[in-house]
Amino acid sequence: MSKQKRQIPNWLSKARDKWTFNGTTRPPFAEEPKEGQVSVWDFPRPPAIEKVTEEISIFCGDKRLALTKGALAICETASPPTYYIPIQDVELQHLLKMPRKKSLCEWKGTAGYWALRDNPNLAVGWSYAHPFPPFEALQQHIAFYPQHLNCFIGKEKVRPQPGQFYAGWITDNLSGPFKGDPGTGHW
Numbered sequence: 001m002s003k004q005k006r007q008i009p010n011w012l013s014k015a016r017d018k019w020t021f022n023g024t025t026r027p028p029f030a031e032e033p034k035e036g037q038v039s040v041w042d043f044p045r046p047p048a049i050e051k052v053t054e055e056i057s058i059f060c061g062d063k064r065l066a067l068t069k070g071a072l073a074i075c076e077t078a079s080p081p082t083y084y085i086p087i088q089d090v091e092l093q094h095l096l097k098m099p100r101k102k103s104l105c106e107w108k109g110t111a112g113y114w115a116l117r118d119n120p121n122l123a124v125g126w127s128y129a130h131p132f133p134p135f136e137a138l139q140q141h142i143a144f145y146p147q148h149l150n151c152f153i154g155k156e157k158v159r160p161q162p163g164q165f166y167a168g169w170i171t172d173n174l175s176g177p178f179k180g181d182p183g184t185g186h187w
Contacts, residue, residue: 008132008133012106015106016046016106016107019045019077019186020186020187021041021045021077021078021187022044022045022077023041023042023043023044023045023077026039026041026042027041029177030175030176030177031175031176031177032175033175034175036173037172037173037174037175038173038174038175039174039175039176040075040077040078040079040080040174040175040176040178041077041078043075043076043077043078043079043081044075044076044077045076045077046076046107047074047075047076047077047107048074048075048076049072049073049074049134049135049137049138050072050073050075050081051070051071051072051073052069052070052071052072052073052083052153053069053070054069054153054154055067055068055069055152055153055154056068056069056071056083056085056151056152056153057151057152058085058144058149058150058151058152059149059150059151059152060094060116060124060148060149060150061150063091063094064091065090065091065094065095065144065149066085066089066090066091066142066144067089068085068086068089070086070089071083071084071085071086071141072084072137072138072141074108074138074143076107077187078178078179078184078187079161079166079168079178079179079180080161080168080169080170080171080174080176080178081168081169082143082166082167082168082169083143083144083151083153083169084127084138084141084142084143085141085142085143085144086140086141087127087140087141087142088140090142093117094116094117095114095115095116095117095124095125095142096114096115096116096117096120097112097113097114097115098112098113098114098115098120098123099112101113101123103126105128107132107135108128108131108132108135108138109128109130109131109132109135110128110129110130111126111127111128112126112127112128112129113125113126114126114127114142122148123145124144124145124148124149125142125143125144125145126142126143126167127141127142127143128141143167144167145160145167146158146159146160146161146167146169147160147164147167151169153169153171156171156172158170158171159171161178161179161180162178162179162180162181162184163179163180163181165180166179166180168180
């Protein structure tokens with residue numbers, strides 16, 4: 001089977017160009033990073049994909065949903081990183097696809113959502129079956145919402161990004177402010 005490169009529609013390319021911030025200059029309201037911190041305002045837009053070698057674990061109560069040292073992080077201006085777990089490192093017996101729930105990211109493409117088997121109406125994760133270029137590496141990965149699960153990088157429990165839509169993982173090494181609160185959608 002040949003791999004066909006996905007084309008990004010013109011209207012979507014135009015939408016990408018409208019962002020105010022792209023990681024080249026911090027806005028005046030950005031917090032100054034403390035020693036050992038990284039500012040989310042230094043992350044690029046379009047987002048960057050980074051390989052993560054730290055252990056990442058995800059739990060629902062005492063039930064482990066994922067454990068990996070092979071995650072990918074998406075780092076985008078104004079947001080804490082979002083972590084994508086290789087599907088082979090996810091305990092799929094605890095999850096089910098939500099066939100009617102979809103969304104569109106102007107960078108990554110159409111996302112399909114995942115729920116816990118024992119709570120099938122609450123999206124706890126999402127994945128991209130056919131991501132836009134250059135995000136093809138996200139295929140066969142699932143990202144999880146820390147709002148609904150206990151997510152760890154090493155031993156540090158992450159805190160969820162503000163709001164209900166975004167799913168960045170806030171850790172002590174990040175400085176903000178972070179996109180997600182009311183009035184920050186244009187960031």
